[in-house]
Amino acid sequence: MKKLKYIFFIFYLLTFTLPVLAQQQRFPKPEFESGYVQPSTQTPEPRALSLEYFDVLVLLVVLSLATWLAIKKRSRQGILWLSVFTLIYFGFYRNGCICSIGAIQNVALSFADPTYAISLTALLFFILPLAFTLFFGRTFCAGACPLGAIQDVVIIKPISLPKWLNKTLGLIPYIYLSLAVLFAATGTDFIICRYDPFVGIFRMDAKFHMVVLGISFLLMGMFVARPYCRFxxxxxxxxxxxSRFSKWHLSITPAACIQCKLCTNSCPFDAIDYPTNEKEVLKSGLGPKRFLVYALLIPLWIAAGVLVGKQSHTWLSKANPDVYLAELLISNPEIKNDPDNIDVQTFLASGKTMETLVQEAEILRGKFYIGSMIAGGFLGLVIGMTLLNTVVFRKRQDYVPHKGNCFSCGRCMDYCPVEK
Amino acid sequence: MEDKSKSKNRREFIQSGVRLSLALALGSVSGLALSKVVKDDYVWQIDPFECTQCGRCATDCIMSPSAVKCVHAYDLCGYCDLCGGYFKPDANALSTAAENQLCPTAAIERKFIEEPYFEYIINEDLCIGCAKCVEGCTSFGNGSLHLQIIHDICLNCNECSIARVCPSDAIKRVKASEAYHIKGDFSKNPES
Structure with a gap:
């Protein structure tokens, strides 16, 4: 039946198209006699560019407000309401896109791919929070990040994690960042956006496993505060x-610390550093010897990282669809006969030769080779530095926020009894 | 006391030094990126001449139903009675009966204009972007039906989830000022 229809179509095609073959249109547009007016194709405009710039303006205002509330006004209440606004505007109204976290990938891709031009909005979303943080601490996390805001409002009963666990889990963001930059720079994938656990909640629509991930993050966040932000x-x-080198960071107390210890339990993120006990440190034998050993170990860590990166580059490059397809066709040539494999069938129909595909895949794999070695070396350096940091002794007399980990949320300020 | 202030001074000196270098790094990253920056925003769009009608647009878009819809380039339409995009290849009659229609959601309206011409209008609210009609129209007709990303539905994700799975890489970033790629000029298509 299908065949018959096809023959009929060809017949139809031949009789009608022969006179207009020059136009290359199978069925010429008829000339209507009944005064028919042809409708126009509807093309609704995308969101206006001015509105995109308005988002940047909102980000700037929210960042300034968060900074003012955290450092000058010292109002936890204000920051809370600001983060609720952020959650509604950048989260539920703007559907979580574009966000500063994802903008890392746009910047990475724009450096790696000369044909990709980054849009000004994405660049500003990347730069502005970093610039603010360099001077005022992570006020972006406190008030201007929708992902932080949604986790901040579900904190019910935060538990304190042991220090070693905090440090170890704190290495995950470095791995995530290196992978995200590697995949973005090779034009493979934007993993930060793809595995954003909360964007499905903002959009009220996502794949099932992403919804499960988002909800489990929120459930976990009731007890382990802000798990996504921290780990x-x-x-x-x-x-x-x-933030570690920020000039004006939030302080727990407005004046001098009176060592009342009231703030010690206030931070759900374990980001308050206690005063150091010099005697204890001397007794435990954390001395220059250990420092030296750990410092000398750093090059070894880097070398190990490079080696691991080198070993894993083949595996990592399989995330790229072109490399994957080339590998599939080489290792499993019978797949060419599988009519259900759309990728293979499209490639075969496209007229692209196997050589070009393999060549492209090899260039990509070369990029992965260099990229994963750099990423591995970077991770090795991070591990070495983290270990070194555990033996570095810093004198501290007061209860102070850890400048790197503090989100400037301002919870501790409410606990401080000292008046200005 | 003096010793303390000395160590504090040293710490502050290191801090401001690192801060300055971080600021410089941030500045140079933004400066380098700024040299490539474009004022125009980017949106995602399908090149209809590269589309192979695989059907993934219907299933992989983060919107449900998909932000990809079939659009009709009326300039190209032959207004056929036997429309390859409207009827199933084994349709038993050229009528609007549901069993004859190719579209799974009956999103194409067929309207009689004059003998022997019929107009076909896409109902965007019903269209799911499955490209069944596009395949029919492209293989048997003029190819006036084709897929486009409709920008008042599209959320313009940082990475388009259908662009990632498109087997022919037909979905690309285009400038927001030229957000659509409506088939109009037939000479662009080398094959038909």
Missing amino acids: FCPYSVLLNWM
């Missing part, structure tokens, strides 16, 4: 670096 967020790595 996954790749942007937190950059913010952490900036």
